[in-house]
Amino acid sequence: MRDSGTAMKRAVQGRTLTTRRKIAEGAIKVLASHGVPGLTHRAVAHAGGVSLAATTYHFATKQDILAETSRTLMEGYLDAFRRLRQRLLANEETAIRSLDDLVARVVATALGRERTRSLAWCELMLHGGRHDEGRAMARRWYSELDAIWAGIAEAFPGPSPLRAAAAIDITVGFTVLLHPLMLDQETVFDLLCGRVGIDQLPGIKALAETSVPRAPSPEALRPRQLETRQRLIEATIDMLVAEGAAAVSHASIAERAGMVRSGPSYYFPTIGSLLEAAQTTMFERAKARYRAGIEAVAVADMDRDRLVDLTTTIFxxxxxxxxxxxxxxxxxxxxxxxxxxxxxxxxSALLDQQNAWRRRLVVCAAVAGSPLQLQALFVGKLIRGIVSQLDTTDLSHSREDFAVAVGKSIAGSGE
Incomplete structure (x- = not known):
């Protein structure tokens, strides 16, 4: 009887674990396609192939689902990197021999075979940057990853000028920057290895020149209408900061801006056009901030050390x-x-950023290599900082990390 009861208990536990795993996998799919605002018990149940009752039984709140999903993703990633370290130590892994190799492999996987999980991870990280609990989760993520990647780096032959934590930042930066381009794996490897630049990708310039429909155009608006349009953009930026892009709708923005429900659609006929206007506004603000920082040093006085100092200050x-x-x-x-x-x-924003980095590098080295890794490092470190709140140790390494990236970009020019 005791054996029968034990077997039954194990069977129940097994079914419970299977159901919870299905729910977490369903949440990953929803996060990747609809973001945190689209995460509901019903959507997760449908994506995970379980009943709504099972979802609400195991997870009372949306936050509970997010916590379980984060744990599932983190355990999967950490386990994969631990196994990689064991293979390296046993000389069973020959394709990855440096941190640069590791970055290329992880980014290509994130943009290819593991795209859905990678998108869910990005959504969780950005969402986490909006509240204390999420930032604490992100700090745990980064702490675990930093320790494991440091262990992996020790298994490579010879020292590396690149810190393991900086390699993680480059990986995150590449993943975020390149996800929207929907590139195939071969093109991703060509970009990461410097065999091709962003501006050399087929169709990228034509795509950058496209624009979403606007009716009416800003030039056709009267001053008061321009003020209303800007109010809608600011309301959208507030919504993006508070909840994310998936929460933006004509109705939600009308309410936030204090307008009638139909008001936003006059200025922005689609949500895409509204988001594009908000993105452009934020990008122009960032460019103005970056430009002000760079122009603090005259072109004639710019050299590698000053570029590193300015980049660190802007960061x-x-x-x-x-x-x-x-x-x-x-x-x-x-x-x-x-x-x-x-x-x-x-x-368009990606090309603009590339050109800006290249101009800075050319001042220091006459001819510069691809600035993509430097750009990825900046974005990856920025995301680490905004979602986990960098501590003094993280900040103290920033200049060192940028110095290595600037040096590699200049070395890529053949200097």
Whole structure:
């Protein structure tokens, strides 16, 4: 009888674990396609292939589902990296021999085979940057990853100028920057290895020149209408910061802006056009901040050390003073994966950023290599900072990390 009871208990526990795993996998699919605002018990139940009753039984609240989903993703990632370290130590892994190799492999996987899980991870990270509990979760993520990647780095032959934590930041930056471009794996590897630049991708310039429909155009509006249009954009930015791109609708923005329900659609006929306008506004603000920082040093006085100092200073300011707006900005960026209307704006922003980094590097080295890794490091460190609140140790390594990336970009020019 005791054996029968034990077997029955184990069977129940097994069914429970299977159901919870299905729910977490369903949540991953919903997060990847609809973001946190689209995460409901009903949507998760449908995506996970379980009953609504099972979902509400195991997870009383949406936050409970998010916590379980985060745990599932984190355990999966950490286990994969632990196994990689064991293979390296046993000389069973020959394709990855450096942190650069590891970055390329992880990014290609994130943008390819593991796209859905990667998108869910990005959504969770950005959502976490909006509240204390999420930031605590992100700190745990990064702490675990930093420790495991440091252990992996020790298994590589010879020292690396790149810190393991910086390699993680580059990986995150690449993943976020490249997700909306929907690239195939071969193209991703070409980009990461510097064999091709963003501006050389087929169709990227044409895509960057496209724009979502606007009716009426800003030029056709009277001053009072321009004020109303700007109020709608600011309300959208507030919503992006507070909840994310998936929460933006004509109705929600009308309420936030204090307008009638039909008001936003006159200025922005689609949600894509509204998000694009908000993204462009945030990008122009960021560009103005970056430009002000760079112009603090005359072109004739710019050299590698000053570029590293300025990059570090700009990074500190973005993390410490503009963290909330950056959460909103990258929420729009990631939503371009699902919303084709936004890809033109994202492509344009990406090219603009590339050109800006290249101009800075050329001043220091006459001819510069691809600035993509430097750009990825900046974005990855920025996301780490805005979602987990960097501590003194993290900040103290920032200049060192940027110095390595700047040096690699200049070395890529053949200097």
């Amino acid at each position: 500190f300011r973005e993390v410490l003073e503009f963290a909330r707006e950056n959460v909103g900005y990258y929420s729009v960026w990631m939503s371009a994966v699902q919303d084709a209307e936004l890809r033109g704006a994202v492509s």
